[in-house]
Amino acid sequence: MTRPIPLLLISLAVAIPLSLLAGRVWLDPWTTPNAAVILGELRLPRALLAVTIGGGLGAAGAAMQGYLRNPLADPGLFGIAPGAALGAVVSLLLGYAASAWLLPLFALAGAGGAMLLLALIAGRAGGIALFTLAGMMIASLAGALTSLAISLAPNAFATSEIVVWLMGALTDRGWPDVWLAAPLTLAGIVLLRLAGRGLDALTLGEAAARSLGISPGRLQALLVVGVGLTVGSGVAVAGVIGFVGLMVPHLVRPLTDRRPSALIVPSALAGALLVLVADCLCRILPLVTELRLGIALSLIGAPFFLHLLLKMRREAV
Amino acid sequence: MLEARDLMLAGRLDGVSAALRPGEITAICGPNGAGKSSLLQCLAGLLAPGSGDVRLDDTALGRIPARQRAQAIGYLPQSGEVAWDLSVRNLVALGRLPHGDGGEAQIDAALAALDLEILSTRPVSTLSGGEKARVLLARVLAGDPHWILADEPLAALDLGHQLALIGHLRQAAEAGAGVVLVLHDLALAMNHASRVLVLEQGRVAADGPPETALDPMLIERVWGVPARWLGEPGARALVADDQAASAAGAGSSRGSA
Numbered sequence: 016m017t018r019p020i021p022l023l024l025i026s027l028a029v030a031i032p033l034s035l036l037a038g039r040v041w042l043d044p045w046t047t048p049n050a051a052v053i054l055g056e057l058r059l060p061r062a063l064l065a066v067t068i069g070g071g072l073g074a075a076g077a078a079m080q081g082y083l084r085n086p087l088a089d090p091g092l093f094g095i096a097p098g099a100a101l102g103a104v105v106s107l108l109l110g111y112a113a114s115a116w117l118l119p120l121f122a123l124a125g126a127g128g129a130m131l132l133l134a135l136i137a138g139r140a141g142g143i144a145l146f147t148l149a150g151m152m153i154a155s156l157a158g159a160l161t162s163l164a165i166s167l168a169p170n171a172f173a174t175s176e177i178v179v180w181l182m183g184a185l186t187d188r189g190w191p192d193v194w195l196a197a198p199l200t201l202a203g204i205v206l207l208r209l210a211g212r213g214l215d216a217l218t219l220g221e222a223a224a225r226s227l228g229i230s231p232g233r234l235q236a237l238l239v240v241g242v243g244l245t246v247g248s249g250v251a252v253a254g255v256i257g258f259v260g261l262m263v264p265h266l267v268r269p270l271t272d273r274r275p276s277a278l279i280v281p282s283a284l285a286g287a288l289l290v291l292v293a294d295c296l297c298r299i300l301p302l303v304t305e306l307r308l309g310i311a312l313s314l315i316g317a318p319f320f321l322h323l324l325l326k327m328r329r330e331a332v
Numbered sequence: 333m334l335e336a337r338d339l340m341l342a343g344r345l346d347g348v349s350a351a352l353r354p355g356e357i358t359a360i361c362g363p364n365g366a367g368k369s370s371l372l373q374c375l376a377g378l379l380a381p382g383s384g385d386v387r388l389d390d391t392a393l394g395r396i397p398a399r400q401r402a403q404a405i406g407y408l409p410q411s412g413e414v415a416w417d418l419s420v421r422n423l424v425a426l427g428r429l430p431h432g433d434g435g436e437a438q439i440d441a442a443l444a445a446l447d448l449e450i451l452s453t454r455p456v457s458t459l460s461g462g463e464k465a466r467v468l469l470a471r472v473l474a475g476d477p478h479w480i481l482a483d484e485p486l487a488a489l490d491l492g493h494q495l496a497l498i499g500h501l502r503q504a505a506e507a508g509a510g511v512v513l514v515l516h517d518l519a520l521a522m523n524h525a526s527r528v529l530v531l532e533q534g535r536v537a538a539d540g541p542p543e544t545a546l547d548p549m550l551i552e553r554v555w556g557v558p559a560r561w562l563g564e565p566g567a568r569a570l571v572a573d574d575q576a577a578s579a580a581g582a583g584s585s586r587g588s589a
Contacts, residue, residue, distance in 0.1 A: 084415035220413040225378050228402030228430040273416045
């Protein structure tokens with residue numbers, strides 16, 4: 016069922032031009048001085064980056080929930096985002112952040128390392144429980160190593176640089192970030208969409224899915240590489256942005272026929288919309304310094320998560 | 333022909349051989365832990381035996397590509413798990429995954445065979461247990477498999493739904509499919525199977541028509557419960573001897589249509 020897709024595409028078509036004009040200083044393309052430079056070099060790449068990252072996180076969240084057959088699953092569970100964050104922190108610690116490419120490359124290497132570790136631990140059997148536990152172990156290991164890296168920072172300035180970067184933001188990002196993240200995210204979304212058949216079959220449980228001809232190993236590989244590309248490249252250019260992968264599939268699911276495969280593309284579009292709007296709000300809100308996108312989304316996400324839990328509790332009674 | 337040859341699986345199967353024929357309902361019976369579900373999963377190609385092999389029409393199951401195997405063998409697990417609240421029709425349509433087509437005609441036929449047409453747009457979460465069991469069987473039928481392997485498909489169903497579901501399975505067998513069921517209820521196996529395979533601690537204790545395979549002497553030996561059959565063939569009921577059973581530390585009397 017593709018009902019939500021046109022709706023979301025139209026919303027994005029409206030939101031992207033609006034987001035170009037929105038900011039602490041609203042832009043009038045005809046009267047603002049240097050409007051073309053501000054639009055072309057600052058706001059357009061930032062908007063495209065928001066769309067890219069949100070799209071990747073939304074698709075990854077939908078695929079993860081389908082794979083784990085759990086509406087509370089989040090892309091962070093595989094340990095790929097923490098792995099990418101660790102890579103980025105290491106590059107900051109080594110003082111490589113000045114280069115436009117090194118930090119994202121370190122982050123991608125961190126994501127790749129987490130993916131490799133996952134594949135090694137989970138083996139070829141493709142069991143989901145073992146896989147999830149391996150992901151949680153990797154996430155906590157990466158988290159601990161990140162804390163260690165922060166504690167090893169040579170001075171207070173370096174510490175604050177790492178901590179601020181970890182909060183996730185799209186401030187001061189440019190075209191190189193778009194060129195890095197967009198192709199990888201798109202490739203990741205394509206892989207996750209290819210996993211759709213297998214995710215649909217998993218609706219009936221692991222044994223039934225295998226009896227329907229689904230290869231657990233192939234499905235797991237598609238998931239790991241798909242989530243790795245989308246989430247890894249997102250963290251590489253914008254830091255850690257939470258809750259999008261958890262929230263978006265929930266918001267979109269009632270608009271679809273609830274098949275996991277039918278949720279991936281609409282979740283990508285809705286994730287893109289959510290991050291774009293949230294980033295605009297960060298720019299518009301009259302605070303002393305710009306609100307970090309990662310913090311803003313967590314502020315929205317935590318109450319949403321609570322709402323979900325309360326709803327589940329009510330249904331369980 | 334679906335043939336198990338000397339299947340060994342550590343702690344579960346100990347040299348099981350059986351040649352299953354299409355057009356029959358074969359019931360796999362045995363006490364808890366006898367290896368019934370393991371045998372069914374080996375037959376479905378979901379569990380690789382430690383040694384021995386399963387052959388489908390003289391080809392080792394392991395050598396058949398997963399998708400082709402899935403087209404030939406439909407497997408209905410015991411769990412009845414449905415993770416997402418799909419509509420009945422979308423759930424039944426999952427049976428077409430191995431074929432990679434919409435299969436509208438087969439989905440319609442499966443819905444019709446199990447009287448599910450009026451429920452086809454209903455979310456699965458709103459169904460009763462009996463309706464859900466029918467939907468899950470329709471999912472298997474929609475794949476048009478030559479073999480239907482089902483693990484306890486009748487457990488948790490009331491008498492009327494049990495009889496209705498087994499009627500549908502018999503229709504599938506009469507249409508040429510091989511039907512293999514793990515059954516706990518010996519009376520159901522006695523009255524509805526064409527053949528019964530009794531497992532005991534991973535070995536075949538009996539294999540044959542229900543009247544001989546479920547002989548009271550064998551039931552007493554395998555289940556440890558002295559019991560006798562009442563009624564006419566096709567409408568038998570099993571009655572366990574209470575006193576002897578409690579002396580043997582086994583269950584109490586049971587009987588069913």
